[in-house]
Amino acid sequence: MKIDFTLNGAATTVDVTPDMPLLWVLRDVLDMKGTKFGCGASLCGACTVHVDGKATRTCRLPVQDVKGAKVTTIEGLSADGTHPVQIAWKEIDVPQCGYCQAGQMMTVSALLETNPSPSDGQINSAMNRNLCRCATYSRIRKAIHHSAELIAGDEAATASGSGAK
Amino acid sequence: MSDSTKGRLSRRNFLRVSALAGGGLLLSTRFELLGTASAATADAAGSLSTHVSISPDGLVHIVAQNPEIGQGVKTMLPMLIAEELDVAWEQVRVTQGDLDTDSFSGQFAGGSMATPMHWKPMRVAGATARAMLIGAAASRWGVSADSLTTDAGAVLHKATGRSLSYGELATEAAALAVPSADNLVLKTPQEFKILGVSKPGVDNSKIVTGQPLFGIDVTLPGMKYAVFAKSPVYGAKLKAVDLETVKQAAGVSHAFVVRGDTPLSGLQDGVAIVADSWWAAKSARDELVVEWDEGPTAAQSSAGFAEQAELLSKGEPTQVIKADGNVEVALGAAAKTVEAAYSYPFIAHAPLEPQNCTCHVTEGAVEIWAPSQTPERARDGVAELLGIDKSKVTLHLTRMGGGFGRRLYNDFVMESAQIAKQVGVPVKLLWTREDDMAHDLYRPGGFHYLKGGLDANGDLSAWYDHFVTFGEGKKFSASASMGLAEFPQGFVADYSLVASKMALGVPTGALRAPTSNAISFVIQSFMDELAHAGSKDPLEFRLQLLDKVIAAGTKTRLDAKRMRNVLLLVAEKSGWGKRQLARGSGMGVAFHFSHRGYFAEVVQATVSKRGDVAVDQIWVAGDVGNLIINPINAENQVQGAVLDGLAQALQQEITFEGGAAKQSNFHNFKLLRMAQAPPIEVHFLQSEGDPTGLGEPALPPVPPALCNAIFAATGQRVRSLPLANHDLSWT
């Protein structure tokens, strides 16, 4: 069955069995390996992407459910690593093995869209379902605060008319 | 993975230098490593080596030779080379090497061994290349090598102000004779510019943009996908299976039975299903009907082990591991004795990237992409399994989504090779999370029946541990043993460690800080009980024990002075004994020596009246030698290890019923979550000796420090893990 959706800004059509989870469509049909498989049971968050801006797990999400939707994956956050969350993740040196981090970053970037300056308590609840087996949680927390600063800095710069990035 | 692996570096080294096609210098260094290797680090024997190349544009390409599991070795080993080469880190480009036992050795990730093994050879490799570049400049300018210095990838002649970049000199340098390592002068720590300065991971840019790096990401033209269905009971034999129905399933191209062999961690009986997509293979497997002959292991259970252990504890131990003095007499003479029974469960490794391996078997050759901590053993195992020469096996190392010891074992590599052999095209085998939980080589559980004696001053006077563990005859199951000189051996004259064993049908293996991650809980908790029994402050009690040995000058496995210093540091940083805490909150302390590292830790925890445990903060003091090579990663590793220990203590256990693990995914085998992660302060004492590894030794003190904190908070002594099984409520 043919299913259309927008993937990282580009119109995309796949011809697959409609109950195939979006995770496997991304990884094995579209060869986009950034989104990861950790549990296959909506328990770990490694497979998190944005569906219409909302952080969404994809390992149990039938691809037919994203028909017509806008899907953003880690590859679409920015291809050159210049999204504030990506910059913060590199600077703070969050990754250990790095396997969970795409999912973490997709959850964080969605969170910061709605809450540009989350408190530690808000971070705890927003990140509660993204597991990191290497337990980089201290770094993730630090990087979330740093991302928020970078975004605020960008906005301040834009507002003051400097336009600097 | 054990402390018994002591690699000594000989001074002999072999160097090969060749000109790079297109100009430049390729340096390949081989060093001979002498020493004994335990079974788990058999790969450590042999020669050490590294590759560096400098291209005419001045970029320095360094091959990272070891498997990266998240420990940061892909950044650290190149730092060692770059330091002595005297280049700017910005000039360095790191690539992952394949398995290459002719050029490299020590290509494994285990035992926190990369730092102690490679600390000198990698720096010598860098210094050798630097000396040759200096030699090339000296002959070009007609000056003596002594008059030249280097900085940031250039050779400088101070007297005339001339300079040449390494890129300009590389081709000429490659034509020079290789200097003897004996004539090289390595930098002193005061001269380091790269070592000791934080370097974020070299793969960070790729990780944050989602580029394919991991084993699971490997894609090859014409590749098929496989799942492999095994019995939940280890060692079961396949009795009957309906392959025909599976073969009809959408996308499935092959379904066949693979017969296993006997050794633990080897190939097991199972059904391979190969399809056009992994989802198709997995969906077909969901409908698979197999009948197993489960064999004797099906009679084993965690409840059964506990009963058996209790029984064995009442009988005579079957083995004396270590006996000093006369513990029976000492206990009889003690002013006070304490008895306690401790136990800890089996646990799973659960790295976040499920086991996978991609393999292509063609006529007479095999190519493998293996997320393996022991790639050499993976290659040799595949060669043996398929009956081909190992020179015909090419093995590519991939980044791994965690290891923790699980990927020291190559069962999934063997499976992928066996399946790929039958299919003929490249095949990626991928396990489900449920496969991973059901087919781990678990951290073994264990039982300890302890007796301790105190003299009239409340000082430790006797220690007796009847360790009921797994194994047969003299042989312990993997990671189910204890060393001869485990603390407090050597710190108390009358000491006895004896063992009894139960047969085990489930495979066990090394999990981050193997054996230490379990026994530290027992030793450091019981130490706490004894301190309280003698009405001493738990930290003071430990210090006095260390001080006595320091004063007597007795030689012990752990250096009592170094341990004393980290203990004092953690006491100071945590404000030990100075904080006023409300009822329900308390601090606990513990220390442990493993993998050459000294760690003392304090946990502050609060137990609610309902019995919920919240960890408020953790302080860590560590001593791993005279330098922290990459501070930004060192902190991350220590925090990760500490939280790993915390997760184990709080909520992790694998229980067996009918020979199979009951836990199947992250809903019942619980990883730590963000909200459970307290602030962790990490302090390093930069003491003496070359730097040693950091991946493991920070973990073991956490479970006992937490349980000791719970005792301080509530008066409840926890003698079995995980805490989730205990009612800790109080009024």
Ligand code: FES
């Ligand atoms: S793989 Fe989807 S939540 Fe774990």
Ligand code: FES
């Ligand atoms: S960095 Fe390894 S799982 Fe998060």
